[in-house]
Amino acid sequence: MRQQHGNKKGLTHREVPRGVGLLLAMALMNVLLYLCLDQFFISPRSAEDPRRCPYGYFRMGRMRNCSHWLSCEELRTEVRQLRRIGEGAVKRVFLSEWNEHKVALSRLTRLEMKDDFLHGLQMLKSLQSEHVVTLVGYCEEDGTVLTEYHPLGSLSNLEETLNLSKYRDVNTWQQRLQLAVEYISIITYLHHSPLGTRVMCDSNDLPKTLSQYLLTSNFSIVANDLDALPLVDHDSRVLVKCGHRELHGDFVAPEQLWPYGEDTPFQDDLMPSYDEKIDIWKIPDVSSFLLGHVEGSDMVRFHLFDIHKACKSQIPAERPTAQDVLDTYRKVLHSLRDTVMSQTKEML
Numbered sequence: 001m002r003q004q005h006g007n008k009k010g011l012t013h014r015e016v017p018r019g020v021g022l023l024l025a026m027a028l029m030n031v032l033l034y035l036c037l038d039q040f041f042i043s044p045r046s047a048e049d050p051r052r053c054p055y056g057y058f059r060m061g062r063m064r065n066c067s068h069w070l071s072c073e074e075l076r077t078e079v080r081q082l083r084r085i086g087e088g089a090v091k092r093v094f095l096s097e098w099n100e101h102k103v104a105l106s107r108l109t110r111l112e113m114k115d116d117f118l119h120g121l122q123m124l125k126s127l128q129s130e131h132v133v134t135l136v137g138y139c140e141e142d143g144t145v146l147t148e149y150h151p152l153g154s155l156s157n158l159e160e161t162l163n164l165s166k167y168r169d170v171n172t173w174q175q176r177l178q179l180a181v182e183y184i185s186i187i188t189y190l191h192h193s194p195l196g197t198r199v200m201c202d203s204n205d206l207p208k209t210l211s212q213y214l215l216t217s218n219f220s221i222v223a224n225d226l227d228a229l230p231l232v233d234h235d236s237r238v239l240v241k242c243g244h245r246e247l248h249g250d251f252v253a254p255e256q257l258w259p260y261g262e263d264t265p266f267q268d269d270l271m272p273s274y275d276e277k278i279d280i281w282k283i284p285d286v287s288s289f290l291l292g293h294v295e296g297s298d299m300v301r302f303h304l305f306d307i308h309k310a311c312k313s314q315i316p317a318e319r320p321t322a323q324d325v326l327d328t329y330r331k332v333l334h335s336l337r338d339t340v341m342s343q344t345k346e347m348l
């Protein structure tokens with residue numbers, strides 16, 4: 001003890017600055033490390049919404065507190081099925097009522113699709129965020145999932161909805177470009193999800209793609225059907241294939257087409273796999289649908305021409321990332337808004 005004390009006291013003048021220097025170097029290293037990590041990872045804190053519930057809980061409508069996801073028992077006894085509102089390859093969906101809340105009850109329709117159904121449920125549970133429909137409960141045994149009901153339905157209904165006279169005010173290029181930004185935000189989220197890079201596979205044509213997303217009452221978009229979200233892991237060379245059948249047409253990316261010509265019959269195990277850039281290829285088509293044909297849509301299309309051209313690159317690696325596309329869309333949205341604002345001011 002004494003000796004230690006003596007040692008401390010006995011530090012030479014040269015040792016003191018060396019110690020301070022070492023400390024400074026360590027502090028600098030820490031700062032650099034922090035800055036680097038901050039560059040590479042999107043801090044979950046900044047993305048977190050304080051209103052969101054913890055895992056396993058939900059809140060919707062005017063609910064003040066978070067409630068636990070409903071159990072099988074609660075689903076069976078507390079949910080009143082009203083009428084059918086939709087159907088896809090895996091589920092039949094019913095408008096239902098729970099505790100005076102409107103909810104959507106999805107029922108697995110074909111037992112052979114149970115794996116897809118369970119995969120979708122797992123994704124729904126793990127990807128709860130502003131970009132995904134709110135999960136209210138589920139029962140694996142019964143093949144049921146309960147989610148928040150969105151009366152405007154899927155994105156397929158967008159045109160009909162916006163043509164209703166009560167929505168005439170929101171049928172503008174600004175709102176529609178905002179919808180496209182939200183769609184691309186969802187793709188960006190899926191490509192950087194807490195479960196790694198996820199590809200939206202259930203999207204072999206435009207109507208199918210649109211049917212997987214819901215339009216919310218405040219004209220925003222959430223992903224709803226997550227039954228086919230395979231994982232891409234570039235580090236481990238894990239790629240994906242969307243289904244086991246041959247795909248046709250130019251809505252799907254060129255690398256999704258059978259590459260060996262008409263004379264060689266399609267064989268699933270010979271079909272090469274691909275990555276998340278198939279989602280980027282589809283952005284211009286989905287976005288063009290969302291922009292529609294209102295005053296200003298073509299002006300917006302003109303400003304998005306270059307980024308859309310890049311999305312349609314034949315070589316997947318040359319396509320921009322979803323984040324690149326999102327950044328460009330946001331820039332276009334803000335610059336066009338500013339231009340219109342200054343023009344309006346000049347006119348006044």
Ligand SMILES: Nc1ncnc2c1ncn2[C@@H]1O[C@H](COP(=O)(O)OP(=O)(O)O)[C@@H](O)[C@H]1O
Nearest residue numbers: 086088089090091093104148149150154211225
């Ligand atoms: N929460 C919801 N609110 C309103 N409509 C919904 C909701 N969930 C599903 N739907 C309707 O049901 C359709 C089919 O649902 P989806 O989950 O895509 O089933 P599938 O897995 O069989 O494709 C959707 O396209 C949509 O029209």
Ligand SMILES: [Mg+2]
Nearest residue numbers: 088211212225
């Ligand atoms: Mg679907």
